[in-house]
Amino acid sequence: MSATAPGGARGRLQELREPDGPPAIRLVDVETALLGKQVLDGVTLDIPARRITVIVGLSGAGKSVILRHMIGLTRPDSGQVLVNGTDINLLSRKGLYALRNRFGVMFQTGALFDSMTVFDNVAFPLREKTDQGEGEIRGKVERLLGLVGLPDVGGKFPDELSGGMVRRVALARAMVMDPEIIFFDEPTTGLDPIIRNSILKLVCDTWREHAFTMVMVSHDIPEVFNWCHHLVVVRAGKIAAAGPTASVLASGDPFVQQLLTGDSAGPIRLL
Amino acid sequence: MTNVFERIGSRVLRGCSLLGKTGLFLLESAGQCFVRPYRPRRIVEQIHFVGVKSLFVIILTASFTGMVLAIQGFHTLRKFGAEGLLGSVVALSLIRELGPVLTALMVIGRAGSAMTAEIGILRISGVIMALDAMAIEPRKFLVSPRLVGAVVAIPLLTAIFIVVGILGGGLVGVGLLGVNLGDYFGRMEQSVELADIAGGLWKSFAFAILIGWVCTWKGYNTQRGAQGVGTATTTAVVVSSVLVLVGDYILTSVLL
Numbered sequence: 001m002s003a004t005a006p007g008g009a010r011g012r013l014q015e016l017r018e019p020d021g022p023p024a025i026r027l028v029d030v031e032t033a034l035l036g037k038q039v040l041d042g043v044t045l046d047i048p049a050r051r052i053t054v055i056v057g058l059s060g061a062g063k064s065v066i067l068r069h070m071i072g073l074t075r076p077d078s079g080q081v082l083v084n085g086t087d088i089n090l091l092s093r094k095g096l097y098a099l100r101n102r103f104g105v106m107f108q109t110g111a112l113f114d115s116m117t118v119f120d121n122v123a124f125p126l127r128e129k130t131d132q133g134e135g136e137i138r139g140k141v142e143r144l145l146g147l148v149g150l151p152d153v154g155g156k157f158p159d160e161l162s163g164g165m166v167r168r169v170a171l172a173r174a175m176v177m178d179p180e181i182i183f184f185d186e187p188t189t190g191l192d193p194i195i196r197n198s199i200l201k202l203v204c205d206t207w208r209e210h211a212f213t214m215v216m217v218s219h220d221i222p223e224v225f226n227w228c229h230h231l232v233v234v235r236a237g238k239i240a241a242a243g244p245t246a247s248v249l250a251s252g253d254p255f256v257q258q259l260l261t262g263d264s265a266g267p268i269r270l271l
Numbered sequence: 272m273t274n275v276f277e278r279i280g281s282r283v284l285r286g287c288s289l290l291g292k293t294g295l296f297l298l299e300s301a302g303q304c305f306v307r308p309y310r311p312r313r314i315v316e317q318i319h320f321v322g323v324k325s326l327f328v329i330i331l332t333a334s335f336t337g338m339v340l341a342i343q344g345f346h347t348l349r350k351f352g353a354e355g356l357l358g359s360v361v362a363l364s365l366i367r368e369l370g371p372v373l374t375a376l377m378v379i380g381r382a383g384s385a386m387t388a389e390i391g392i393l394r395i396s397g398v399i400m401a402l403d404a405m406a407i408e409p410r411k412f413l414v415s416p417r418l419v420g421a422v423v424a425i426p427l428l429t430a431i432f433i434v435v436g437i438l439g440g441g442l443v444g445v446g447l448l449g450v451n452l453g454d455y456f457g458r459m460e461q462s463v464e465l466a467d468i469a470g471g472l473w474k475s476f477a478f479a480i481l482i483g484w485v486c487t488w489k490g491y492n493t494q495r496g497a498q499g500v501g502t503a504t505t506t507a508v509v510v511s512s513v514l515v516l517v518g519d520y521i522l523t524s525v526l527l
Contacts, residue, residue: 073403097406097408100405103404105401105404107397107400107401108397109396109397111396111397111398111400111401112398113393113398114396125405128405128412129407177405183404
């Protein structure tokens, strides 16, 4: 499926459109405590379908916990997590796995198998979960490695690659099962600005190609604002602001403004 | 006084909780063996890792164990003029006790520690969570093949240990100490019963489950980075070694 990119050009996502159709994911009054600490406190949030949504916030605000709730890796103490209208907390393990078959997940460190080659890492979900033949798998993996700009590294091991290349391989693996939704947990943390922007551009190009629903947790402020349609700001387990990127950036909330501008003066005091 | 009871109660509850969790872990991991897709190749890889790769150390340990048994047994038996019983002593010691126990301890050191470290590294590097997120049951992928590999390979290694030990004992007893070859093997045939062999194999089977269980559990629940992997590996080796020795006592009491 080819999507019309806001802005048209193969650059940054600059225009915003209203989401079409119901949200892909909806969190309703989610509350979660971990190790006795309230990490999510009444989170209600819509993730629009076929859009790139970025979740930002201070470290420890609960961004990754929100992402894990969406994938079903963490269950809330109360509230609902609805994926395409299904409350994933009511699903059996089998039902949850059936749902996760429609997800692709890219973790912060890539989470690749060190003992497998890049090719085998990308092919891994196909070999584990489908009956596809090796020829078909080879074609698909090679196409995806080409898409992420790594056509010649299939025979290498992850420890032979740079951090940016590992993330790109992880992105290829996240896409290999043709998911409906791709989750990114801080995909560019620890990378230099050029590689960081190239990864974000790759995510954006992938969206243009497939129009997946994409949810990304990121610390890359302000770069990430150029690459997303929808922005969610999390503050101490609550949603401080959420909506189309431009409207959140224009928010008058002093916390949101301080977080987005990185100003040391404001309601956020760390020292 | 109340505090003492509270602490004891708390520890008992924690112990029960741990026992329940580890028990469920074993049952669910064993149950995953019967869930499709079966992936026999992965089990064969584990049998190769636990079995074939431990073969050298097992043969080496077994041959020297048999030789030492022969020297010690010969000098003890000579006091009673019963050197001819050397074959029986060596065979029964190896079949009933030393074969299963020493094989288990060797496998813990060589393969069990590696199992824990490997799974532990996958845990701390986020791969286990990634497997779960990819809808691939981590216990089916990581634990079940190792359990099956241990259960198949360890009894076979035990059998090899016993045979090599008997041959090592024979080499020293017959070759160096002058025991008659016919006596060595003839007395062995008379004294070793099927129940002895079955008992030894039952032990090795039980030890295999213990080793697979403890080593995969410790790896699967590794926390806190590289130091956590080290701690998990050490704990797995110590706990499984102690459990093998305790289990040996219990099984011997039951089987005899």
